[in-house]
Amino acid sequence: MNDHILSDEAFEELRAYIKLKSGIHLAEHKKTLVMSRMMKTLNQLKFTTYDDYLSYLKEDADGDKLNHLIDRISTNHTYFMREEQHFDYLQEVILPELESRESRKDIRIWSAGCSSGEEPYSITMVMHKYFEKSWFMWDAKVLASDISAEILSQARKGVYRKETLENLNNKAKLMYFNRLEKGYEVKPLLKKNVIFKRINLMKRFPFQSKLHVIFCRNVMIYFDAQTKADLIKRFYDQLLPGGYLLIGHSETIDRNIAPFEYVQPSIYRK
Structure with a gap:
């Protein structure tokens, strides 16, 4: 799983973890989006695989690392007096x-x-x-x-x-x-x-x-x-x-x- 390739198994594990901790349902077709948006984070953390990244997430007691992940994969498009x-x-x-x-x-x-x-x-x-x-x-x-x-x-x-x-x-x-x-x-x-x-x-x-x-x-x-x-x-x-x-x-x-x-x-x- 080099070059930050997100395997199907790792993606399913990531989806399950996000759902368990935040309630967010990450759709199956979001795999490519996750890979593109998380590339910079994995490079900064010097992780070569998503298995390493998942271990890093699960060691997070206060939730900050999970929140960073959610920020990266979410679309926070809003404006004043929306709707x-x-x-x-x-x-x-x-x-x-x-x-x-x-x-x-x-x-x-x-x-x-x-x-x-x-x-x-x-x-x-x-x-x-x-x-x-x-x-x-x-x-x-x-x-x-x-x-x-x-x-x-x-x-x-x-x-x-x-x-x-x-x-x-x-x-x-x-x-x-x-x-x-x-x-x-x-x-x-x-x-x-x-x-x-x-x-x-x-x-x-x-x-x-x-x-x-x-x-x-x-x-x-x-x-x-x-x-x-x-x-x-x-x-x-x-x-x-x-x-x-x-x-x-x-x-x-x-x-x-x-x-x-x-x-x-x-x-x-x-």
């Missing part, structure tokens, strides 16, 4: 509901699988715009999580290429971002209201309280049917009555798995 209908619904329906019934002025929203941070910052922009002058009265921080420590570090920095802001008007760019020589940086107004935390969705959720809204968009496409079903049940249990789950526009939920009320495509209510 904009969700943010319209948040502003026009969900926030008015919460404003009318949450006397403690406490809103709990989770961006699960937040990648490089565009989603949770977008959520925070919508909340700030909606509450305006009463914003300071609300405890409305967004919890943003991902399995990758590397991508979370990038999200905390809040620095983005201009292309990721194309869905924002000039007013939003001026209010929420500082212009850099090459791109934009999120202002403290948003940063201080997003809490980034490393969470593996396959493990027990670390919440003491139930949530009003969960965004988990374009994440479950990486899971097989059983893993996705188990996760949806756990999302349902984690939501307060009347809470919302928002998923990617290409995704659906089988209501035999959890008794969510269908609201509109990709929006479900407990």
Whole structure:
């Protein structure tokens, strides 16, 4: 298995390990992609075979090596206000509901699988715009999580290429971002209201309280049917009555798995 040739046996072992540790279902046809994206890593580590690399992965107690692998083989393509209908619904329906019934002025929203941070910052922009002058009265921080420590570090920095802001008007760019020589940086107004935390969705959720809204968009496409079903049940249990789950526009939920009320495509209510 020299020259970084990934044998069928090693690929199956790698797929099984990724599934066990992260829940991600790596399709059989991804073998060539794995080889092309991992070549640089194997060269840097001076491994000549994938057997050596698999042994290296399995010695990893804290998961950092696995997270690096997932970063290399995943497509983290996202931008601000992606699938904009969700943010319209948040502003026009969900926030008015919460404003009318949450006397403690406490809103709990989770961006699960937040990648490089565009989603949770977008959520925070919508909340700030909606509450305006009463914003300071609300405890409305967004919890943003991902399995990758590397991508979370990038999200905390809040620095983005201009292309990721194309869905924002000039007013939003001026209010929420500082212009850099090459791109934009999120202002403290948003940063201080997003809490980034490393969470593996396959493990027990670390919440003491139930949530009003969960965004988990374009994440479950990486899971097989059983893993996705188990996760949806756990999302349902984690939501307060009347809470919302928002998923990617290409995704659906089988209501035999959890008794969510269908609201509109990709929006479900407990």
